[in-house]
Amino acid sequence: MTQITLYGAPYSVYVRIARLVLEEIGVTYELVPVDIFTQDSLPDDYETRHPFGKIPASEHDGFRLFETDAIACYAVAAFGGERLIPRDARALARMTQIMRVVDNYAYPALVWGVLVEEVKRSRAGQLSAEEIARARRALGVLEDLAEVPFLVGAELSLADLWLAPVLAYLRLAPSGPALLDSSPKLTAWQATMAARPSVIATRFPKEEEAP
Numbered sequence: 001m002t003q004i005t006l007y008g009a010p011y012s013v014y015v016r017i018a019r020l021v022l023e024e025i026g027v028t029y030e031l032v033p034v035d036i037f038t039q040d041s042l043p044d045d046y047e048t049r050h051p052f053g054k055i056p057a058s059e060h061d062g063f064r065l066f067e068t069d070a071i072a073c074y075a076v077a078a079f080g081g082e083r084l085i086p087r088d089a090r091a092l093a094r095m096t097q098i099m100r101v102v103d104n105y106a107y108p109a110l111v112w113g114v115l116v117e118e119v120k121r122s123r124a125g126q127l128s129a130e131e132i133a134r135a136r137r138a139l140g141v142l143e144d145l146a147e148v149p150f151l152v153g154a155e156l157s158l159a160d161l162w163l164a165p166v167l168a169y170l171r172l173a174p175s176g177p178a179l180l181d182s183s184p185k186l187t188a189w190q191a192t193m194a195a196r197p198s199v200i201a202t203r204f205p206k207e208e209e210a211p
């Protein structure tokens with residue numbers, strides 16, 4: 001029996017983050033398809049699940065949530081995922097800092113600013129100096145903050161699960177590999193993460209298509 005229901009699409013960065021958290025904790029879940037970019041296919045009541053019209057949303061035993069952070073914190077506390085949250089004050093702060101850097105700077109600059117522009121809007125090789133600089137700045141900040149083998153040190157944390165889908169998409173963009181080349185710690189970290197069963201189980205459809 002599944003323990004939690006997640007609403008969303010397998011191509012979504014934030015749905016994948018929620019799935020990674022559930023996979024790492026070992027929570028069974030059902031992914032109910034909600035393709036947010038095809039408004040016609042949205043369930044009639046989806047606005048009651050996510051009033052801002054985004055994915056993911058979740059439900060557990062009648063308890064509904066939206067916002068990936070809230071879904072992750074609930075899964076950690078309700079299903080025994082405490083190992084994903086450092087106890088040490090500095091590691092906890094660093095984890096939170098990296099998650100917010102992903103939300104506020106890396107996701108917009110790398111997924112929307114590089115992958116979507118180059119692939120969906122057919123602008124490969126045409127990104128402006130400003131767009132490239134924004135991507136480099138986000139990567140540079142994360143490279144400086146990153147520890148090894150995981151982003152906040154010896155143990156996997158939510159920070160790793162927040163960044164993994166973003167860099168997986170960046171690697172699929174024409175400029176992605178070259179951008180990542182100047183971030184050796186992140187490149188090594190990405191290879192470590194790519195071998196995790198949770199990451200393999202949640203691969204984006206586009207990664208499956210990649211040569």
Ligand SMILES: N[C@@H](CCC(=O)N[C@@H](CS)C(=O)NCC(=O)O)C(=O)O
Nearest residue numbers: 012013014036054055056067068069
């Ligand atoms: N703050 C939200 C962000 C979720 C989000 O941006 N989801 C994207 C897909 S990865 C989405 O639903 N986009 C649709 C839109 O912006 O219209 C969260 O943490 O869950």
